[in-house]
């Protein structure tokens with residue numbers, strides 16, 4: 001092949017979508033007064049973005065979410081102590097009925 005030869009792309013440029021900006025999603029926030037440090041959310045988070053940090057609130061420590069959170073709601077559903085709330089990009093609290101429904105869909109039992 002000569003250096004000036006063009007390679008045909010299998011994808012036509014008109015079929016490609018231009019992605020602009022980042023789609024904003026809700027993110028998990030720990031309610032420190034309710035978190036018991038039980039670590040259940042650590043095991044259920046698919047993004048591995050929850051850690052336990054020391055806290056004066058209880059001897060187990062409390063959960064902390066970092067910015068890799070994708071807003072999947074799983075920790076909020078799985079926390080037995082209702083220690084996680086989902087916060088929308090505008091700062092409002094996500095309706096629990098909505099994320100419970102989304103999770104059912106995700107897990108395929110609805």
Ligand code: SF4
Nearest residue numbers: 035036038039041079
């Ligand atoms: S599952 Fe709930 S109580 Fe347990 S560590 Fe996570 S946020 Fe805290």
Ligand code: SF4
Nearest residue numbers: 045069070072073075
């Ligand atoms: S919402 Fe999903 S990604 Fe975010 S901390 Fe909870 S389980 Fe992890």
